[in-house]
Amino acid sequence: MRVNDLIEFQHKNNLDLFLDFDIKKLNWFNIGGKVKIFFKPKNLIELKKFLKIYSNRGKIFVLGSGSNVLFKDNTYDGAVIKLSKSFSKLSRLKEDIIIAGSSCSQKKLSEFAMENQISGFEFMYCIPGSVGGGLKMNSGCFGTEFKDNLVSIQCMDFSGNIKLIPSNKLIFDYRNIKLEENLIFLSATFKGILSESSIIKSQMYELSKKKNNSQPSKIKTGGSTFKNPIDQTSKKAWELIKMSVPNEICFGDACISEKHSNFFVNKKNATFNDMLSLINYVKKNVKINTGIDINLEIKIVE
Numbered sequence: 545m546r547v548n549d550l551i552e553f554q555h556k557n558n559l560d561l562f563l564d565f566d567i568k569k570l571n572w573f574n575i576g577g578k579v580k581i582f583f584k585p586k587n588l589i590e591l592k593k594f595l596k597i598y599s600n601r602g603k604i605f606v607l608g609s610g611s612n613v614l615f616k617d618n619t620y621d622g623a624v625i626k627l628s629k630s631f632s633k634l635s636r637l638k639e640d641i642i643i644a645g646s647s648c649s650q651k652k653l654s655e656f657a658m659e660n661q662i663s664g665f666e667f668m669y670c671i672p673g674s675v676g677g678g679l680k681m682n683s684g685c686f687g688t689e690f691k692d693n694l695v696s697i698q699c700m701d702f703s704g705n706i707k708l709i710p711s712n713k714l715i716f717d718y719r720n721i722k723l724e725e726n727l728i729f730l731s732a733t734f735k736g737i738l739s740e741s742s743i744i745k746s747q748m749y750e751l752s753k754k755k756n757n758s759q760p761s762k763i764k765t766g767g768s769t770f771k772n773p774i775d776q777t778s779k780k781a782w783e784l785i786k787m788s789v790p791n792e793i794c795f796g797d798a799c800i801s802e803k804h805s806n807f808f809v810n811k812k813n814a815t816f817n818d819m820l821s822l823i824n825y826v827k828k829n830v831k832i833n834t835g836i837d838i839n840l841e842i843k844i845v846e
Contacts, residue, residue: 546601547563547580547581549597550563550581550594550597550598551563553593553594553597557590557593559583559585559586559590559594560583560584560585560586560628561581561582561583561584561594562581562582562583563580563581563582564578564579564580564619565578565579565581565582565624566578567579567582567607567615567620567624568615570607570610570626571607571610571611571613571614571615571766572609572610572611572612572672572764572765572766572767573613573614573615573764573765573766573810573814573819574764574810575614575615575617575810575814575815575816575819576614576615576616576617576816576845577615577616577617577618577619577620577816578619578620579615579619579620579622579623579624580602580619580620580621580622580623581598581602581622581623581624582623582624582626583623583624583625583626584625584626584627584628585625585627585628586628586630587630588700588706588730591625591627591700591704591728592700592704594625595700595702595703595704596703596704598623600702602621602622602623603620603621603622603623604622604623604624604625604702604726605620605622605623605624605625605845606624606625606626606627606676606728606729607624607625607626608626608646608647608673608674608676608677608680609649609672609673609674609677611672611673611677611766611767612673612677612681612766612767612841612842612843613766613842613843613844613845614766614816614819614820614842614843614844614845615816615845616816616844616845616846617815617816617817620845620846625728626647627645627646627647627676627728627730628647629647630645631645631646631647631648631730631731632645632646632647632648632649632652633645633648633731634648634652634653634656636660636662637733639662639738640662640735640736640737640738641695641733641734641735641736642656642657642660642662642665642733642734642736643731643732643733643734644656644675644731644732644734645675645730645731646674646675646676646679646729646730646731646732647674647675647676648674648675649672649673649674649675650668650669650671650672650673650674650675650678650683651668651669651671651672653665653668653675653734654666654667654668654669654748655669655748657736657744658741658744658745658748659741661738661739661740661741661744662736662737662738662739662744663736663737663738663739663743663744663747664688664692664693664734664735664736664737665693665734665736666688666744666747666748666751667684667685667686667687667688667751668683669748669751669752670685670686670751670752670754670755671683671684671685672767673767675729675731675732676729678690679694679697679721679729679732680721680729681719681720681721681841681843682716682717682718682719682720682721683719684719685751685755686751686754689716690721691711691714691716691721693734693735693736694711694714694732694733694734695710695711695732695733695734695735696708696709696710696711696732696733697709697711697714697729697731697732697733698729698730698731698732698733699727699728699729699730700727700728700730701724701726701727701728702726702727702728703726706730707727709723718771718772718774719771719841758803758804759803759804759807760801760802760803760804760807760809763801763809764809764810764811764814765801765807765808765809765810766808766842767807767841767842768781768806768807768841768842769781769806769807769808769823769826769840769841769842770785770806770826770827770838770839770840770841771838771839771840771841773836773837773838773839776836776837777834777836779834780806781806781838782804782805782806784830784834784836784838785800785805785806785826785830785838786805787830787833787834788826788829788830788832788833788834789805789825789826789829789830791805793822793825794811794822795814795818795819795821795822795825796813796814796815796817796818796821797810797811797812797813797814797818798810798811798814798815798818798819798821798822799811799822800822800826808822808823820844823840826838
């Protein structure tokens, strides 16, 4: 991949653009090698100029908070884009409508909604990812998903064109939104329901308490590893795993959480192959023991 023009672009504009960047510390698994190009645009102008210069010379992956991705240990031969804090702004458009930048955390969006007496965002308080990541996978928990509040998505394609896509033009699946891959989410507009801050806050803390009682935190994990197989059984993925696999199974430092069997953990220095071996082992044994296929919720970047 030619990079001379990108290096010149970086020097002229003092950009946060790096070659052969170590991606390990920017994802929750703390696993991965290097990425050929890492770019953190400060604004829309920088992003658009980069996309114009980069053109179609290679792959592009947009990284959010890194809570739901697994990188390989070799070099990602493409560009990883991570939007800066300037893409995390929150604003109240109308009394019950919020615009959230895609690099804003879902927890901060939930808190902003509570402070403005808007209900419907309580579930986001329990999700560690960014708004952009939540859009990409239609995040949800405790019976509510992104699609339930979404009005529209503002995005930019890989050619630098800005688009607005209303939610009624989108097709949602469980943990997925059907959209062309060449889109970078910039912000989203959400509609909630007016309520009292004290009621909203109480619900947020109640959901958070439920989550903390059942799921691990402050460890190197990517969150739920597998999607719940909603069309095949009433059982959750964690139940199928618990039925099929000994909880103490490990591949290197890739292990299953003692607290939640659908959370896989890097105990210390797990490699990509360690984690992939654990994933494949669990998937295979769930199929053998239950006859049910479980599919990944985390995204493998390759």
